[in-house]
Amino acid sequence: MPGPASRVVYLGLDGATEAVLRPAFERGWMPNLQALWRRSATGTLWSSEPMVTPVAWTSFLTGCHPPTHGIHEFHYLDPVDRTILPNHAGRIRVPTLWDTLSERGHEIVSLGLPMTYPPPDVRGLVVAGSDAPGLQWAFAQCPDFGEEILRDLPGYSHKVLWKRRPRSIEELRTVSRHNQEVFRAQADAAERADARCDWTAMMVHFHNLDGIQHRLWPYLDLDETAEHQPDWTVEVVNCLRELDRAVGRLLELASRRNAAIIALSDHGFGPCRALVDVNGLLCQAGLQRRLPYGTRISYRMRRLRDRFDRWKRRRTPDGTARRGPRSIEGEVGCDWSKTVAFAPFGQLCGSIFLNPKLVSGSSAASRVIAEIIDTCRAAEDPDTGQPLFADAFDVAERYNLDPAAEGLPDVLAPSTDGYQAMAKWDPFCRSLLRPDPNLPATHRTDGVVAIEAPGILPGTRLDAELPDIAPTSLSLLGLTIPEVMEGRVLEEVQDLSRIQAAAGMSLPHRPAID
Template sequence: MRDNVRSFVEIAAEVFQLRGPVYEFGSFLVEGSGADANLRTAFPGRKFIGCDMRPGPGVDRIEDLSCLQLPDDTAQTIVCVDTLEHVFNAQQAVSEMLRVLAPGGVLVVAVPMHFRVHDYPADYWRFTPACIDRLLSPLAGTVVVWQGLENYPHTVMGVGCKAPVTGEFARGANQLIDRFQEELRRCEADRPLAEKLKDMTLGWIRGKGERRRKREYHKARFMLDVPVHRDSLAPFTKLAGGTYDVLMPLAEAGVMPNLARFMQTAALAELQSTEPAITPAAWTTFQTGCDPLQHGVVDFRYLDHTTGEVLYNAAPHVEQPTLFDHVAASGAASVSINLPMTSADCASPGSIIVGGLDLPSAAVAMRPYPKLAQRLREKDVDYNLRVIWKHRPESYEALSTGVADTIDAFRSRTEAALAADSMVDWRLMVVQFQNLDSLQHRCWHLLGLDQSGGGSPEWVAKTREAFAGLDRCLGELFELADRHGAGVTVLSDHGFGEFREKICVSELLRRNGFLQQGLSSRARYSAAQAVWRFKKWVHKRLKPGFNTARLVRHPEMLLPIDWRRSAATCLHGNLAGLVYLNTPERFGRGGLTGQSQRERVSAEIAEMFLDVTHPDTGESLFADAYCTVDRIDRDPIEAMLPEVIAIPSPGFHTRQKFDQTGRIMRGDPSLTGTHRAEGVLMLGVPGATLGERHQASLRDVAPTILHLLGLPAGPEMQGTILDGMFADSGYGVGTGTERVSGPVIRRQAPMVGSSTPSELITRRLRELGYLE
C-alpha cells in the first residue's frame, strides 16, 4: 500500500469518526507489503473484518467483491483501496458495496491511475476522477480527490456517505481536504536531501512532462458534493457602482419594487469608499477590513521593482486574511460569485469562489467547479466575463442589445448563486453584479436624472429595463435568504456621478520639472516599442497560442522619458495620480539617492497636485494628495506602493500617457459617468435601525459581517463594527469591539495571475475604460 493512500484512510477515519463494523475489501497482505498495509491499526477499538477473494494474511472472510454474500445495510464503514483495478466487474463491485453499506455509513476508496501494470492476481483498469465521481454518485454526499497532475494523476481517492447525510459529514469533508493538503505539504518538505539533489541534477535531462510530474507529485485537487445544512447565514448582494441617487428614484418609481420593499425593513447607510475608489482597491478593503495602503492594492496594476515590470494585482497578492478566510477558520464554507480580487486558489475546501473581471475568462473562473459549470450548461445559462459596454451607445439598436446582454449577465450570476446554494453548506454568500458599473460608465446620461443631461424618454425607458432586470435577480436572492432565515446586505463599493475629463499626470510632472523628455528618450522609446511589437509578432507566429502578456515589458517601454534626468514618473492609474520616484532601489538608476532628497521631492509633488487647477474653470483638480510614507509604517518600495498618491476631484480621471498636443486636460466622449466616493450599504437583519441614514466606511463592512455571524473580527482589521445599524439581531455574539485573539491564516496560492498577466485581462480593462 502506498503511503499517500494510508494517510488518506487514517485522516478519513479521524475526521469522519468512522464507526464499526469496518469491512475492508482487498485486505490480503501480499508478501513484503509492510506494516502500513494492515489497515486494522487505523481503526483501533472498532470491529474490523478483512475480506478478500483468497485466504491468507489479513483475511477474515472470503468474498467475491462483485457478488458479496453479506446482507443489505450491514457495514457502517467500507474501505476498498488499491483493489478495484484488480476486479474485472468493477462497476458491479461498487454497486455491491453500496448495497451492503448501512444508511449513514461511509465508503472510502482509492485507486491508482498513473501506475505500472501489476498483478495480485491481475490488473485490469485505471480510473479517472470523473469515473470515481460517477461510481460514487448514488451516495448522498461525496468527496473526490486526485493527486498529481491535474490531467494525469497518479492516485484517485474518494469518500462517500449513504443517506441520510448530517452536517457532521460536511464539516468532516472540509477537514479531510485541509488535513490531507497539510499532509502532502509535510511529505514534500520532508523529502530526503539526496532525493531533492537527484531531481535537481537530473532535471535538465528529463523531459518537460516528467519535470512537471515530479513538481506536482504532492499536489491534490478536490471535487465536493455535499448537501446543505445551515445555521447562521449572511448572503451579500453587491452592486458595483450603485448609488442612492439612482436606486432611490428607481425604487420609488416602481422600476425596482423588490429593492423598494427591502429598503423599508433595512438599515441604510451612506458608505464611504476607498481612496482611490477603484474596483480592486475597494473590493480588497471589503474583504479584509483594511484600507488600501494597509492591504497594498491601490490600482489594477502595480510596479514590481524586483523584476522591473508593471503587473496586475490579483488575490494572491493580498497578505491580510479575508472574510472568506475568517469563515473558513470557523470550520464553515463560503460562496462567492463574480467578486473581483478573489481566486479559487485561495479558497477554503468546500467553498465555491468564482472570481470576477480580473481573471482571464469565465472558463478559468469555473475550472475548479466542473459540477457548477455543468449545472449552468444544463439550464442553458451563458456565464461569461465578456465586456458588454465597450462604448457609449450610438443607436437605439446598440442600446437595446446592450441592455438585453446586461440582463442576461445579471441572470447568469443569480443562477450561479442558486446552483451553488444547492451544492455547498455555506455560511457566507456573496453575489456581485459588475455589469452595473460598466452600464453607468457608458449610459449615465440615459438614466433620466436631472443632472445627467437627460435623454429621450424612449432611450431612458430602455436603459431602465436593465435596472428592472437587476431587481428581478435581487428578488430571487431575497427569497433565497428568506428560505434559509438569513440576513441580507446590499452593498456598493462606490457611488457614481457625471464624468468630466481626464488629467494627464505625466504632463503635470513634466511642466513642473519632475519628469524630463528629450529627442534621445523619444527615439529609445520608439525603438523599444518597435522591438516589442516585433517580439509579439514573432511569438504569435512561431508559438501558436502563446500568451504574449508573459513577455517582459519594462517601464522604459511605457513612457518616452529621460530616465537619467527624471525625478519621478507615473506608470499606471486611471482614478488616481500614482507617482513613483526614480531611485536606484526602484529602477536600478536615478538621481534621487539621499533620504532627505526623496522626502523633499515627494512633498513637492504632493503640493503640486494640491495646487494645480483647471485651466478653464480654475477649480482644484485634486481633492487630496499625500506622501505614502506619511501614512504607513513601512517603506513604500518594500510595499510596492507609489511614493505619492493624488485623488482627483469628483468627475475627473487620471491618465499616465502624454497627450500628443501637450494638454493637461483631455475629454473622452465614450464615458458619461464615473465613480464617486459615496456608496450604498443596506443591512437587512432582525433589529435593523430604521428611519435614519447612517454613515459608514467600506472598511467597516468586514468586521460587521463577522460580528453578525458570531465571529470575532481580525486584529489586522482597521474598520469598526457598525452596531448602531442594528440591535441584538440574534446573529452575533460579539460585544461590538471583540477581536480574535490569534491570527487567522491567509490561504495563499502562487501569484500566477499576477506575475503572468493575460492579454484577455488587458483587453477587458481597456474595453471597460480602466486602461489606455
C-alpha cells in the same frame, strides 16, 4: 454565542449610488431593491483611497484599509525588475472574510467578486470576477460547477461588457440584451450554487452596473448632463429592471434560507467633468521630459515588444495576455535622462514614482516628493477653480512602509469627485484636462449600504466605511472578529439585533416583485 443571523447574503452592487437609486425607486424601475431599502438600515458606505475596484473590494473582503491589506491600485511595480504587473488575490497580505469563515468550518459561495483570482483555498464555491483572465480561469476553484454553468447557462459571463459608449442604438440594444442575459444568469448560478453548497455566506457581485453608469449616465436623466433620447433611455432602464429582477430572486433565496442581507457598493458615481493628465502635470512642473513625438522610436519599439510578448503568452496552454508584465518604458514616453517623476499606471489617482537613476538619497527624494505633492495640491480646473486632487501624500510617511519594496508609488494623489486622473493619455493632446464623451460619469467616494437582519430597525441611518462590513458580518453571525480587521462593528445595527435575536425573532418573508 450565536448571533442574530445564521447566514448572510451579500449583494455586490458595483458603483451603486444614491444619486441613481433614489430616482430609480421613485420611477418604479427597481421595486425589489426599493423594498429592501424600506425594511433595512441604510446609509453611506465610504469608499477606499483610491476608490477603484481592486482596492475597494479588497477593503470589504479583509475588513482592512489599503496600507494593511496591501492592494493600492489595479497594478503594482515589481520591485526586482521594475515591470508593471496586475494586482491579484495572491498579493493580499491578510486573511480575508472568506478565509476566516472557511477556517471555522463554514462554506462560502462567491460569484464574480473582484480580487478572488487566483482562487482562495476555501470551503465552498468561489467563481472569480472580471480580473480572472478567462472564464475557465474564473472557475478554477470549482471546475465541476464551472462545467455545469458553462453547459446550462451560456449567458453567464465574468466580463466587463460596457468597454466604451455605444456608437449607435443598434449597438446599445445588442450590449443591453447581453447585459440583461448576464444578470439573469448570475441569479441562476446563485440558485444552482445554493443547491450544491450549505453556505454561511453568499456573495453575488453585479459588476456591469458600474459600466452602465460609466458609459450611459446621460440617459438616466438625472442632472444637467441628461441627453433626452427616449429609445436609449429605454435600453438603460431595461438593464436596471433586469438587475432588480435578479436581486428579487436572490432575496427570495435569502428568505428561504433565513439569511440576513447586506447590499453594498464599492463607490458611488457622478458626472465626469474631465480627465486629468498626470504625466502632463509633471511635465509642466519640470519633473518630467516627454520625448518629442518624432523621436519616439525606442518607446514605440518597446510597446511593440510588450504587445508581441502578450500575443505569445495568449497562445501558450496556460498563458494569458492580461496577466503578463509590461515595461515602464513601453507605458511612458519619457526622456529618462531628464525625468525625475512619472506615472506608469493609475485610474482615479495619480500613482507617481521617482526615477531612481536621477533621484538618490533620502534628502533628494524628500525634496522631489514635496515638490510633487505641492504640484498636485495646487492643480485646479481653470474654469471652476476646483482642485483636481482630493489629496496628495508621501506614501512612505503616511503608510509607514518602504514603497519601493512593496512596488508602490512614492506619491498617491486621489482624484477629486468629478475628475478622473489618468496615466494613459492621447499623445497629440497637450491640454491637462479634457472631457471624454466615452466616459460621461466616473467614481465618487460615497457608496451605499443596506442591512436587513433580525431586529434591524428599518430607517436606521448608517455612516460606514468598506472595512466595517466584514467585522459587522461576523458579529451578525456570532463569530469572533480577527484582531487584524480594522473596521468597526456597526453597533447602531447590532445592539437592537442582539436583543431581538435573543427573543427568537427570524427574518420576514421577502416576496420578489416582478
